[in-house]
Amino acid sequence: MRKLAIAVGVTSILVGATAPRSFGADILTGRIETHVGPVELRGGYPSNKSVEKLYDELDFQRATQAYIWATPLVSMEALVQANKRDWGVDYNDVGLVDGYTTPAVGALTGNNTTIYAAVFTDLQRDGPVVIDSPVGVYGVIDDFWQRPVVEVGPFGPDKGKGGKFLLLPPGYDGPVPDGYLATKSKTNQTMFIGRAFVNDGDIKTAVDTLARIKAYPLSKAGNPPETRIVRAGERPLDSIPPKGFDYWKLVADALDKEPVEDRDRFFHAMLKPLGIEKGKTFEPDARQKRILTAAADVGFLMAQTLSMAPRLENASSYPGTHWEWVLTLDPSQEALAYTQLDERTDYTFEAITVAEGMIKKIPGVGSQYMSAAKDKTGAWLNGGRNYTLHVPADVPAKEFWAVTLYDVMTRSMIKTETMKAGVSSQDKLKENADGSVDIHFGPKVPKDDVNWVRTIPGRGWFAYFRWYGPTEKFFDKSWTLPDIDRKG
Known part of the structure; x- marks a missing residue:
């Protein structure tokens, strides 16, 4: 069978090649064909050139999987940065889309049938934060890995009647005053996404309801500052995670702000040789940047495949259809x-x-x-x-x-x-x-x-x-x- 080499990032995969030979005493010196291309051996050891090649492949494969792993975190980091850059929405502000969302708003599967508002918090900067949600607001407060911290509305502890939600930082062991719906986040940054339904075409009432959301540090609860309401109007927003190398800038930014969870420690270890390490400036050398850029391209396609052509047993909603x-x-x-x-x-x-x-x-x-x-x-x-x-x-x-x-x-x-x-x-x-x-x-x-x-x-x-x-x-x-x- 003819061998066809296809370049993928920094690797060369042999398509149609014979199966790799098993390693044994008879293969000490020479060239062995592998899934990632030929590897030269010298007395059973990979040659210097092959060592470099194998490390490049190792880091490339790790980066593609880290791309997939970081997807929910990067999406949130892209959104908070876009809100600040494009709309001027900072932490504890209410970013209000004061009308139906249009295609001018670049957001992952944004919804054009309800009215939305968002509040981002930084619990590392501010400590516990109060989000006062009025009656008529429905939504959820997520951490930055997109896990629910607490729901707001009929499914939440406020039972749809509104209430003062108190967000506690990771590891917080301080006092919790009475009168709040207290809950602890696993990340320092959180996002409250709230919506209000439009009844009988009355957009104004839905917008006014969301405009009554308040957010402020618990330390200022005695005399809460006025919450800044930023009305987006029809201004464009681009919160789609970037392609290529810029994706990793968001990964580095987000990981540096958040605690390292036990479940994620191996991913942090895999990113370290690529220049992404909590507490250190992200300044990759030419090799690291080349590998990260190539891995972002392949990682995107892998993530897209997992999303658009899922192989999960519970994906199909109407068997026999493609829904x-x-x-x-x-x-x-x-x-x-x-x-x-x-x-x-x-x-x-x-x-x-x-x-x-x-x-x-x-x-x-x-x-x-x-x-x-x-x-x-x-x-x-x-x-x-x-x-x-x-x-x-x-x-x-x-x-x-x-x-x-x-x-x-x-x-x-x-x-x-x-x-x-x-x-x-x-x-x-x-x-x-x-x-x-x-x-x-x-x-x-x-x-x-x-x-x-x-x-x-x-x-x-x-x-x-x-x-x-x-x-x-x-x-x-x-x-x-x-x-x-x-x-x-």
Whole structure:
């Protein structure tokens, strides 16, 4: 069989090569073919050139896996830095999207059907921090590995009535005053993502509700400073984790701010030879930068594969279709015998923030999400082709339902001249005689464009379908969503 060498980063993988020979007494000097290419031996030892090659390969492989491991942390670090850079939102400010989110906001699977606000905290800088959430705000406070610290709203200890949440830093053993809903974070940085639903088109009330969120250090609770509300308006934001070498700058920044957890110590050890070490300035030499840059490219593709083509047993939501559960991991990110790495990547490569309410099966409460990246035939969704999603009548959603399209590379809402990335039951959609709805996706305007979302030729996309207040028929699957069907 002909040998075909394919360069991948700093490695050379022999495709079609014969299986590597086993090491033994007969192989002391000469060249042995391996999965990573030829290795020269001298008396059983690798030659100096091969030692360099093997270390390059070792560090490259470690970096690709560290890329995947760091995905949830980097996404949060990218978001907090973007909020400060693009919107001027600092710790303990309320960053408020005072209208429906549009494709101008570059955020991992951002939602264009609810009103959002976010609060970032730095517990290492400020010590315990109070977040005072009013009635009508629903959400979650996550640590920077995207594990829920506490939920806010019907699933939280406030039971939807609002309350003063007290965030305690990792290792905190100081006094906890009465009158607070106290909870301890495992990371120094946290993010509260809160939302308010729009009723009868009343956006202002939803915005005003979120604008009543307050955040301040517990040390200033006696005379709390006024919380700064930053209204984003229609200003753009780019919070998508960067490609290539810049990804590792965020890894280094984030790891330096956070405590090292026992579960992650081996990953810290693997990053040390690559110049990323807690407490030390990240100043990689030329070799380290070359390996990290190449590993970021491969790591991205590996993470994308884990997310868009998951091999997890619990990924399929409607067997026989290509709809998948958006959230396949336990919110704690822990399984019986391991920490959920692939499950975590499946979600956090394309989305951000995790809440218990996303997996709880309580009819009429919370929300549920499914995604699809393939059409009925199993082909990837292509922006140059036309598709239809037939939504059967009587969608099991007490509040409303929505479908939103995202770009496969940015995982942010597709951005076209229409600035329309999806439709929902809150829109004035054209219904069929039986109450069902046909939604059209494609680059050309159909005859009836009310139910249409424009796509971009040459760019892949995927869809999220969201149920708000899912009812019993959603959970028992007596109502199902068919595949997206290609029409041309």
